[in-house]
Amino acid sequence: MVNYKPSIMERIRYVVTGEMSKMRTSTIGLFGRIKGVITGRYQLDTSKVDYDMARALYENTQEGYKLGAGFARVVINNRAAFMGIPMFSSTDPNAQVVLDTFQEENKSNFIRTIIEFLRDGDCYVYVSKEAPYEVVLHPEKQLFVKLTFIDAKAVDIEVDPITHNPIKYTVTQTIKWTDELGNENSAEVQQVHTVGYTELKLISGLLPSTVKEGRTPTGLSFIPIQHFKNAYSHSLYGNSELEPIEPYLKVYHDIMIHAMQGSKMHSTPKLGLYVKDVNKFKKVNFPTAKPQEEVDLTGREIFIFDPAEKAEFIEPSNPTGAAKDLLKLTFYNIVDASETPEFVFGVHTPSSLSSVQEQMPILIRSIERKREQMTQAWQRLARMVLYFSSGMEGYKKPDTFATDIVWDNVDYRTNEEISKELVNVVTAITTAVAAELMSKESAVDFLSKFVHTMKPYDPEEGVGEKERIDKTIAEKMRMPDYENVSKEYQDILKQLKELGLDVSDG
Numbered sequence: 001m002v003n004y005k006p007s008i009m010e011r012i013r014y015v016v017t018g019e020m021s022k023m024r025t026s027t028i029g030l031f032g033r034i035k036g037v038i039t040g041r042y043q044l045d046t047s048k049v050d051y052d053m054a055r056a057l058y059e060n061t062q063e064g065y066k067l068g069a070g071f072a073r074v075v076i077n078n079r080a081a082f083m084g085i086p087m088f089s090s091t092d093p094n095a096q097v098v099l100d101t102f103q104e105e106n107k108s109n110f111i112r113t114i115i116e117f118l119r120d121g122d123c124y125v126y127v128s129k130e131a132p133y134e135v136v137l138h139p140e141k142q143l144f145v146k147l148t149f150i151d152a153k154a155v156d157i158e159v160d161p162i163t164h165n166p167i168k169y170t171v172t173q174t175i176k177w178t179d180e181l182g183n184e185n186s187a188e189v190q191q192v193h194t195v196g197y198t199e200l201k202l203i204s205g206l207l208p209s210t211v212k213e214g215r216t217p218t219g220l221s222f223i224p225i226q227h228f229k230n231a232y233s234h235s236l237y238g239n240s241e242l243e244p245i246e247p248y249l250k251v252y253h254d255i256m257i258h259a260m261q262g263s264k265m266h267s268t269p270k271l272g273l274y275v276k277d278v279n280k281f282k283k284v285n286f287p288t289a290k291p292q293e294e295v296d297l298t299g300r301e302i303f304i305f306d307p308a309e310k311a312e313f314i315e316p317s318n319p320t321g322a323a324k325d326l327l328k329l330t331f332y333n334i335v336d337a338s339e340t341p342e343f344v345f346g347v348h349t350p351s352s353l354s355s356v357q358e359q360m361p362i363l364i365r366s367i368e369r370k371r372e373q374m375t376q377a378w379q380r381l382a383r384m385v386l387y388f389s390s391g392m393e394g395y396k397k398p399d400t401f402a403t404d405i406v407w408d409n410v411d412y413r414t415n416e417e418i419s420k421e422l423v424n425v426v427t428a429i430t431t432a433v434a435a436e437l438m439s440k441e442s443a444v445d446f447l448s449k450f451v452h453t454m455k456p457y458d459p460e461e462g463v464g465e466k467e468r469i470d471k472t473i474a475e476k477m478r479m480p481d482y483e484n485v486s487k488e489y490q491d492i493l494k495q496l497k498e499l500g501l502d503v504s505d506g
Contacts, residue, residue, distance in 0.1 A: 023050045023057075023243050044164070045235040049087075049121045051153050054240045057249065058119050068252030068330075072242050074345055076119050077337045079241065082367050085110040085376050087406040087452070091462030093400035098389045099382060101143045109147050113228055116152070117374065121238030123228040124150040127384045143395075145388045150225070157227070157236055165233060169193040169225050177208045193223050200383045224384055230370075244337040252330045260324035271297065275309045297377060339366045364410045371407050378405050406452050422450055440466075 024047050049117040085107055088099035103110075109125075116123035126148040130468035137142055150171055159167040171191045187205030192197060199215040207213070216222070217277045230238035242249075275281040279291070284304050303311055335342050341359035346403055382403040390397045429447060432438035441457040444465050448454040458466045 021448060023053050028376060044159075045233070046237070047235075048152075048214045048237045049240045050121050050245070051122075054242055057242055057246065065249050065253050067256040068249040071245065071249060071252075071334050071338075071345065075241060075245065075334075075340050076115060076339065078344045079118055079367070079370070080114045081113065082363065082410055083114055083370060085114070086371075086374075086409045087376075087408075088382050089404040089406050090398070090400070090402065091459050091464075092398040092400050092454070093462060094396040095386055095400065095403070098386055098395055098398070099403065102145060102382075102385050102389075106140065106147060109149075112149065116149075117228045117230050117238070120152050120232045121240040121243075122152040124152060124155050125228070125381065126150055126389065127224045127226065127381065129388050140413070142391065143385075143389060145385050158188075159236065166223065166225075166227065167194065169223060172203070174205075175211075193225055195223055196220060222384075225375055226381045226384070228374060230373065232373070241338065245334050248330055248333045248337060252327065252334070254331060255323055255326050259327075271311065271313060272294060273303075273309075273311050276306065280307070281305075326343055328432045329381075339363065367410050372407075375405050379403050392449075400471075408452070425450060440464050 033496040051370045053062060057065060057069045058076055060066055060069045060073065061349075062069055069121070085103075086097075088103060090096045090099060101221055113123050113125065128146050128148065130138075130146040134146070135141075151173070154171050154173045156170045156172070157166050158170070159166050169192070171193070172188070174186055174188050176184065176186045185206050185208075187207050188203040188208070190201040190203060192201065196219070197217055200213050202213050228238075230241070273281075282289055282295060283298075289295050305311070331345075332342070334340075335345070339362065341363055343359075383401040386401045386403075388399055389395050425447065429438065429443045433440060433443050444454060444457040448456075448465075454467065455463065458464045
């Protein structure tokens, strides 16, 4: 709200630390931070994004931001759209079959992962084999590996002090249930995940009879939770993409609401009466009015004036004042801080043509950075999927869990422009190989940047591009009617056998 009055704690925080983002909360407290600064001792940043506020800005339900938070969804959704979903690539054919099936069945989960990664800064995915009752509900499924999302608000992490690798995930949440008599109950529980074990603790309330407290072995040498963290620094939790633009969203809202209030106040013209003698004017135009009595001008269409008197409507020439320029400045601050080209927000295309040509490379580099941030997390997720799929019916155990992450190229060019470039590249490479200026291995490696389905030329494990090429050449060397000749040959052998002739190789 415009008339929002900050709390005492917020005013103290401003005096001590200056302007702070309202989207950042701390688990160690204000005075704990001051102590850390004074002592100069290194301390891992354990503050979290205010997930409720980040989601409210995304949904545009946050009070005091509604006229500016409409940009939040555009920033998150378009960045997620440009990122796309990852594709898994393995040199092991058995692993590739599993990963292809997993990707096909979880496209929507991948999109959700990327949106939460960008919006909240943290996304937690629990990987497990599906329960038997869920298996029977999906007879068409081939891979029974399940992804379960854990609300980031419920998760606390403990890490190794040296490597900063997670050693414990604590999930705290409230569950509600109804007993046999129809009574509603609730319980606050903690589920602690460590290597090899999960432990359920009751904090308060009453647990249903089907849920038991205690420690349960998992038989795993790792924690089957993958944390997608949107951060570059050694912080324990990630950063929301909305944090840099949150102050500008607030400013945009305040300017807009003040401009709207001013426009409402000043856009209605006011009647101005320029008279020399007020009493005479009232007597002529309102003969029944008493002295010092207010008169009602409603419904009056004609006034009688002396020659030097007049009436006119008064209205400002620009009721919004400088609000337009301020809104434009704030908008470009949002564009710069979010690293989002202005055309993404839906501005007039001809006026933003230079933005498309100049800002698109910046967006592409930004998208590539975000993809690289997620690479290790996606690779670890793929390793867990391959581990859980080992031994499943219809799947052979892979020789390696190593997985490469492949993304679609971010390209704003037309299909015709992309095709022309590919033709030019292939022509140049072919000429270089024919002139013995480039090896086939180098040609394949270079061309694989343009065609993501290409494999390494001759890998140590699995099928490479060389083997594919040799297979294609062998098929071309066959007779054009090879399949028909083979079929006729088999028919002849069958007829000879029916006649009782010996058609064995001997």
